[in-house]
Amino acid sequence: MGQELNGIFRYQKYISFFRIRFVAGLQYKAAALAGIVTQFVWGALELLMFRAFYEAYPAAFPMTREALSSYIWLQQALLALFMTWFLENDIFNTITEGGIAYELCRPADLYDMWFFRSMANRLSKAVLRSFPILIFASFLPMPYGMRLPVNLTAGFWFFITVILGFLVVVAFCMLVYIATFFTFSPVGVRMVAISVVEFFSGAVIPLPFLPDGFRQFVEILPFASMQNVPLRIYSGDINGLEIYARAGLQLFWLIVLVGLGKWLTAVALKRVVVQGG
Amino acid sequence: MIEVQHISKTFQVSRRNAGFSEAFKALFHRQYECIKALDDISFQIEDGEMVGYIGPNGAGKSSTIKVLSGILTPDQGTCSINGRIPWKERIAHVNEIGVVFGQRSQLWWDVPVIDSFELLRDIYRIPKNRYNNNLEELVTLLNLKELIRTPARQLSLGQRMRCEIAASLLHSPKILFLDEPTIGLDAVSKIAVRDFILEQNRKHKTTVILTTHDMQDIETLTKRIILIGKGKILMDGSLEHIRKRFSNNKKLTVEHNGKRINPCDGMALCSSSNQIATFEIDLNKLSVSDAISHINKQVEVNDISVESSSIDEVVSNLYHQYQI
Numbered sequence: 001m002g003q004e005l006n007g008i009f010r011y012q013k014y015i016s017f018f019r020i021r022f023v024a025g026l027q028y029k030a031a032a033l034a035g036i037v038t039q040f041v042w043g044a045l046e047l048l049m050f051r052a053f054y055e056a057y058p059a060a061f062p063m064t065r066e067a068l069s070s071y072i073w074l075q076q077a078l079l080a081l082f083m084t085w086f087l088e089n090d091i092f093n094t095i096t097e098g099g100i101a102y103e104l105c106r107p108a109d110l111y112d113m114w115f116f117r118s119m120a121n122r123l124s125k126a127v128l129r130s131f132p133i134l135i136f137a138s139f140l141p142m143p144y145g146m147r148l149p150v151n152l153t154a155g156f157w158f159f160i161t162v163i164l165g166f167l168v169v170v171a172f173c174m175l176v177y178i179a180t181f182f183t184f185s186p187v188g189v190r191m192v193a194i195s196v197v198e199f200f201s202g203a204v205i206p207l208p209f210l211p212d213g214f215r216q217f218v219e220i221l222p223f224a225s226m227q228n229v230p231l232r233i234y235s236g237d238i239n240g241l242e243i244y245a246r247a248g249l250q251l252f253w254l255i256v257l258v259g260l261g262k263w264l265t266a267v268a269l270k271r272v273v274v275q276g277g
Numbered sequence: 278m279i280e281v282q283h284i285s286k287t288f289q290v291s292r293r294n295a296g297f298s299e300a301f302k303a304l305f306h307r308q309y310e311c312i313k314a315l316d317d318i319s320f321q322i323e324d325g326e327m328v329g330y331i332g333p334n335g336a337g338k339s340s341t342i343k344v345l346s347g348i349l350t351p352d353q354g355t356c357s358i359n360g361r362i363p364w365k366e367r368i369a370h371v372n373e374i375g376v377v378f379g380q381r382s383q384l385w386w387d388v389p390v391i392d393s394f395e396l397l398r399d400i401y402r403i404p405k406n407r408y409n410n411n412l413e414e415l416v417t418l419l420n421l422k423e424l425i426r427t428p429a430r431q432l433s434l435g436q437r438m439r440c441e442i443a444a445s446l447l448h449s450p451k452i453l454f455l456d457e458p459t460i461g462l463d464a465v466s467k468i469a470v471r472d473f474i475l476e477q478n479r480k481h482k483t484t485v486i487l488t489t490h491d492m493q494d495i496e497t498l499t500k501r502i503i504l505i506g507k508g509k510i511l512m513d514g515s516l517e518h519i520r521k522r523f524s525n526n527k528k529l530t531v532e533h534n535g536k537r538i539n540p541c542d543g544m545a546l547c548s549s550s551n552q553i554a555t556f557e558i559d560l561n562k563l564s565v566s567d568a569i570s571h572i573n574k575q576v577e578v579n580d581i582s583v584e585s586s587s588i589d590e591v592v593s594n595l596y597h598q599y600q601i
Contacts, residue, residue: 016399024387027428102383104348106400107372270350 535576
């Protein structure tokens with residue numbers, strides 16, 4: 001009862017996860033540096049590939065080249081926020097090796113605790129890695145460089161939908177973690193989940209490049225509520241009233257995924273078995 | 278107060294024989310066996326008691342601890358700890374308990390221990406004053422001053438265990454569950470941990486429930502023992518009581534000048550060499566003083582010592598008698 005009354009303060013404990021994650025993240029400077037370099041090279045390769053497309057048949061290009069460049073650089077910079085393959089092995093190990101025993105000794109809701117922990121993990125990585133990429137990309141010549149959002153509204157809604165998209169990603173990953181309670185090995189679920197999401201979220205190629213008909217279907221799926229929305233709002237590819245519709249859809253999927261995750265956690269905990277004695 | 282009534286818990290265990298063909302068969306038809314980890318367990322523990330929970334491997338000790346700490350939901354039975362049902366009111370319940378699983382770690386692997394402590398402070402919402410006092414006390418008693426600034430991965434097992442125990446006590450729990458807290462520790466660390474647990478119980482009236490295979494732990498820490506085997510409680514009583522009941526004999530070592538000592542009834546010669554002889558005396562038949570006077574009649578005694586059988590022997594007798 002006291003828990004509910006204390007309102008915001010009950011989240012203090014979850015916020016602490018950010019701190020420890022951030023501190024832990026700082027321990028791996030070499031990893032961060034390697035990540036930055038990889039993402040920069042990857043982004044450059046993607047841009048070159050799309051350049052080839054563009055030169056072959058400019059009329060069929062569904063986005064402006066500037067919009068595409070911003071899309072790719074933002075995607076690389078915010079990789080840690082949006083990539084579903086950025087899963088925490090710690091959480092899988094906790095379930096498969098029995099560390100769950102300690103997690104359940106804590107006066108905190110398991111789903112909330114892991115949700116915040118995943119957020120903390122991704123945010124701390126993103127903070128360390130995004131700025132060098134963004135700064136570097138903004139100095140590149142057009143049409144290959146980063147530019148500012150098309151207008152103030154786009155900037156504002158980019159910010160809102162980044163947060164929503166980020167939460168949808170975390171909520172989705174929570175389902176992957178929770179599935180491990182039922183399958184005992186995370187490998188299968190992980191592989192299927194990652195390959196499906198990579199494609200349908202626009203991580204491999206932006207969704208506007210998909211063929212008509214199929215594209216409309218994909219854009220309703222929860223995966224399109226991840227990076228697809230904020231990255232395209234930023235560059236003006238999504239604009240006007242469509243912004244509200246997309247943001248609304250993000251909110252819808254967020255609620256559905258969190259609800260499903262909480263329910264599955266409750267089911268899993270009733271039959272939890274602590275592995276390894 | 279802890280009240281456990283008729284708790285049962287069954288696990289499904291998949292079993293198969295070795296070999297490729299068996300593995301292939303199991304792919305299509307997996308065989309499960311039901312293992313009764315806990316079978317109608319009942320006991321009661323008062324505030325401030327220290328109880329040793331013993332039994333051979335796989336007896337159900339850890340499962341009991343997990344039920345009591347709200348991690349596992351039993352199939353049947355009820356349990357009330359300070360008026361709460363652990364698995365139903367888990368979050369309120371765990372605020373008042375501390376748990377150490379000797380085989381697992383609750384510290385964050387990569388960061389200094391003190392960072393983990395501060396995370397726990399926020400998770401348990403320990404008021405600043407209380408946290409600082411507790412931390413200072415734990416650091417002094419467990420000698421952690423240097424250790425808490427080291428990443429957990431760089432600590433030795435004994436050092437880490439001391440930190441783990443401290444981590445479980447930061448929120449001043451009323452009840453402490455220790456699941457093999459001295460596993461793998463050297464003699465010095467073991468004694469440090471034991472002294473510390475005794476001190477906690479004396480000073481803060483912490484209820485302690487301890488599972489262990491180290492009988493020295495039991496001997497120094499607990500007065501009461503609960504013996505569990507194959508999921509059932511076999512015995513619940515004081516250490517003295519068990520000692521009397523399960524090993525009513527003493528060991529007598531004599532250093533003498535004579536040649537040979539003939540044992541009388543109730544006395545059995547265990548070993549004899551170079552004028553040192555060891556006898557086992559059955560106290561049901563013969564008192565220690567009668568045995569000594571019997572020996573004195575035969576030889577001139579230089580030195581004599583009397584020992585009770587060790588707690589390890591008592592417990593192994595116990596396991597043997599209950600066939601577990």
